[in-house]
Amino acid sequence: MASNQVHEPEPTIGRLVHDATRDVSTLVQKEIQLAKSELKVSVKAGGIGIGLFAAAGFILVLAVIMLSVAFAYFINWNGEGLALHWAFLIVFGAYALIAALLGFLGVRSVKKVRAPERAIEQGKGIPNALKGKHTV
Numbered sequence: 001m002a003s004n005q006v007h008e009p010e011p012t013i014g015r016l017v018h019d020a021t022r023d024v025s026t027l028v029q030k031e032i033q034l035a036k037s038e039l040k041v042s043v044k045a046g047g048i049g050i051g052l053f054a055a056a057g058f059i060l061v062l063a064v065i066m067l068s069v070a071f072a073y074f075i076n077w078n079g080e081g082l083a084l085h086w087a088f089l090i091v092f093g094a095y096a097l098i099a100a101l102l103g104f105l106g107v108r109s110v111k112k113v114r115a116p117e118r119a120i121e122q123g124k125g126i127p128n129a130l131k132g133k134h135t136v
Helices: 013-075 083-110 119-123 126-130
Strands: none
Touching: 013 083, 013 119, 013 126, 119 126
16 A cells, blocks of 8 residues: 655745745734724724813803903992892803813813723734744
8 A cells, every 4th residue: 555645845934934924914914903993992082082171161261251241240230239240150150060060071081091002912922922932
């Protein structure tokens, strides 16, 4: 009985370098995709936080205007009673509360921004993988 085994030729150095280069390129591309997807979530949370800060600033400007008008009515008291200027102060207080709420929500949203931790951790393992070291 003669065995007809086909021996595959040993890969050449050039072929091994080509395969390694292709594998490293694929690995780097996948790491970049992972980092992009993690950053997309963080950027969205940061954008919402910035929008809420902008809204809080705008409402605070409105509150300052209302406070200014209320002070003007205090100075120019027309003897009719407290109703009009107290109404302006109540509106100012409502604007200030809304601005405080938006500012609080903005701080909470900005705190959700994180670095792409998984991509960084996996990226740190690339040099060891290229050296043939296996880390767990």
